[in-house]
Amino acid sequence: MTDPSEQALQALQSKLLAMPPARALQPQVQGYAQGRLSLHAPLAPNVNDKGSAFGGSLASIMTLAGWGLTVLQVEAGGFDADVYVADSQFRYLAPLRDALHAEAWLDAEGDGWAVFLATLRSRGRARATLAARVLSPSGEAVAQASARYVAILRRD
């Protein structure tokens, strides 16, 4: 796809803040580059009883990064569709005692965004598998995810 516009990224930021449980994470759309969407969140609203990032917050920020990237693709394709997460898997690799820096991208095993959008056009729904991770300040993955998203055209 062509890179999403600054306007599209700002619209995504507004969508995130409009959902109370997403807003609670205090996510910031950081940018899009080379097929990857980056979301950041501060540690303070996402800290657990051990002073590190809460597993649920790590899962949520990665889920939102994949959801956001899928939403950007759907909109860039000119579609009006709802995007749902269908299933997801997470591995928590190391405690994170810093801000949450997440990124998501289309899984290389998948068919590519062009096929996803062609399927959405022809069938009214399409699935995409996205990978995501959260990085430590030194660039090490502290959590990783794989999740499938479904887009369904709005009929109304």
Place this chain on the structure above:
Amino acid sequence: MTDPSEQALQALQSKLLAMPPARALQPQVQGYAQGRLSLHAPLAPNVNDKGSAFGGSLASIMTLAGWGLTVLQVEAGGFDADVYVADSQFRYLAPLRDALHAEAWLDAEGDGWAVFLATLRSRGRARATLAARVLSPSGEAVAQASARYVAILRRD
């Protein structure tokens, strides 16, 4: 295990509310019966852009239910240990437009809590695999999870 006391359930409620991202879900420890811990949360703080329960909240409430049950077991065994989620898998089966009713239990494939506690005592750490689900008002599973938790004895 013997059923956790009302005091243990109240202490768990306090632990949940002490974590900002967990508190944001507004979870309520509902009770423990027949090996299952139940947590509830209202829809309003957990709603997504489609008026249904946010995937991240469903994942978090199930993760917390499993974490809470493991914490109760560790404490009932007389141990002082940190409990972490190591990995988790989620399936989202149907939209939920109602309060989140989650329950977690020890996966039948596992070795049982007695073995878990014996391992924690002898090795200083132990793993348990828990299942969880979120139920609709009619008792149908709208989301399900499997997650592994690690307990590590505190040395200080």
